[in-house]
Amino acid sequence: MKNSEKPNDILSPKPLRSETIESLIERKRKNLEAIFDAVPVNLLLVDEDLIVVRVNDTTRKLVGKDYTEIINKPLGQALYCKIVTVEKKTCGSGELCKKCPLRQNVQKVLDSSQPVNEFEFQSETHFQNRNVKPWFVLSIEPVTIEGKKYVVVCLNDITERKLAEEKLVETMEMKSQFISTVSHELRTPLAAVKEGLDIVLQGEAGRLNKKQKQFLEISTRNVDRLNSLVNDVLDFQKLESGKMKFNFAPADLGQVVTEAAESMTLVAKKADVNMSVEIKPGIYHAVFDHDKIIQLITNLLSNAIKFTPSGGKISLVLQPQSDEIIITVSDTGLGIPKEDLPKIFQRFYRVKRPGKQIAGTGLGLPIIAQIVLNHGGRILVDSQPDIETTFTICLPKNPPKNTNKTI
Numbered sequence: 001m002k003n004s005e006k007p008n009d010i011l012s013p014k015p016l017r018s019e020t021i022e023s024l025i026e027r028k029r030k031n032l033e034a035i036f037d038a039v040p041v042n043l044l045l046v047d048e049d050l051i052v053v054r055v056n057d058t059t060r061k062l063v064g065k066d067y068t069e070i071i072n073k074p075l076g077q078a079l080y081c082k083i084v085t086v087e088k089k090t091c092g093s094g095e096l097c098k099k100c101p102l103r104q105n106v107q108k109v110l111d112s113s114q115p116v117n118e119f120e121f122q123s124e125t126h127f128q129n130r131n132v133k134p135w136f137v138l139s140i141e142p143v144t145i146e147g148k149k150y151v152v153v154c155l156n157d158i159t160e161r162k163l164a165e166e167k168l169v170e171t172m173e174m175k176s177q178f179i180s181t182v183s184h185e186l187r188t189p190l191a192a193v194k195e196g197l198d199i200v201l202q203g204e205a206g207r208l209n210k211k212q213k214q215f216l217e218i219s220t221r222n223v224d225r226l227n228s229l230v231n232d233v234l235d236f237q238k239l240e241s242g243k244m245k246f247n248f249a250p251a252d253l254g255q256v257v258t259e260a261a262e263s264m265t266l267v268a269k270k271a272d273v274n275m276s277v278e279i280k281p282g283i284y285h286a287v288f289d290h291d292k293i294i295q296l297i298t299n300l301l302s303n304a305i306k307f308t309p310s311g312g313k314i315s316l317v318l319q320p321q322s323d324e325i326i327i328t329v330s331d332t333g334l335g336i337p338k339e340d341l342p343k344i345f346q347r348f349y350r351v352k353r354p355g356k357q358i359a360g361t362g363l364g365l366p367i368i369a370q371i372v373l374n375h376g377g378r379i380l381v382d383s384q385p386d387i388e389t390t391f392t393i394c395l396p397k398n399p400p401k402n403t404n405k406t407i
């Protein structure tokens, strides 16, 4: 048997002894019909005038009507379209019908003879007295039957999934709002604690002995850490929800990056790592948010310093390339294992390392990524643990108006 030949199966039954051709054909028709009716997706056969000529039982059950109310009826009427049944318009004559995704797609397939696959839309149908507009995934295939053009419409009901997604988004928003509120409320008491500690440390509330001073210094460092965590959480929430304001202005990016690097020289020195900055010749005039770029560079350098053992090297290189500016930050530190690379831009993700954990929250890179995206740029990372880790950022000199804000 050739591959293209159909095997002798239930759809091509052999004639029974003394069975007439008519009875054989009838048997075949019934078998086909039983399968067509039972397919667990909604199938409709629609003709060139957008009249429903056939539906399966699954569709009939979904619509909740008798076959006689569906067959030979215009698409909208058969599917209980609100515009047709409530507003008493003929399918296709209402103002909204011009934008009806179902009609538009059916017409497109009839005109082009090209199928439509997996098109998601919310329909105006209101069958089964549902009080939500159902969502469908629509696929349409053109067919020719006895020389006439038809389309097979396949509608998959995804309303439950869509409702669950909406609920999830709502819950996530509530969670974000809660985190923002709590973080915000922590700021004021933290500032008061810090102020009190500073006053006592400066000796304004009486002389301190060495031990007392030591303990208060530890407390100050922890308050500073908590403060930076609260600020990071608030920044990230604002960036992620698109509520962070960006003040784009033309300036010299080379100068700003140098300024940011200078602020980290002491930190690098303290960690005993050698930090070099190279600004390659070229034009660095660009449009960007000054403070956010400082935040981006200091975050990248702080990571490089943190994850590079003493004696290591860090280099920051700036290079213009046609209408982009390329910033690279490389270090000779611990690096990032290959399997962790795709996850490091997720919030709170930190690479698990043996031994003492290096302090951090896992919000630095997600913040960096959001800043880069808001500038219409790209961020790339490459790492060979213990040899070299490089973060490359490509920033357009003129960020587009509508930047892509998904990672």
Ligand SMILES: Nc1ncnc2c1ncn2[C@@H]1O[C@H](COP(=O)(O)OP(=O)(O)OP(=O)(O)O)[C@@H](O)[C@H]1O
Residues within 6 Å of the ligand: 232, 303, 304, 307, 331, 333, 334, 335, 336, 344, 349, 350, 351, 352, 359, 360, 361, 362, 363, 364, 365, 366, 389
């Ligand atoms: N230069 C680097 N070298 C090695 N690992 C790095 C480097 N940069 C980032 N990582 C890894 O990626 C993780 C996420 O970085 P990220 O900056 O988001 O968080 P963090 O530095 O741990 O904490 P935070 O920045 O919030 O204080 C880090 O915990 C670290 O494991």
Ligand SMILES: [Mg+2]
Residues within 6 Å of the ligand: 299, 302, 303, 360, 362, 363, 364, 365
């Ligand atoms: Mg960090």
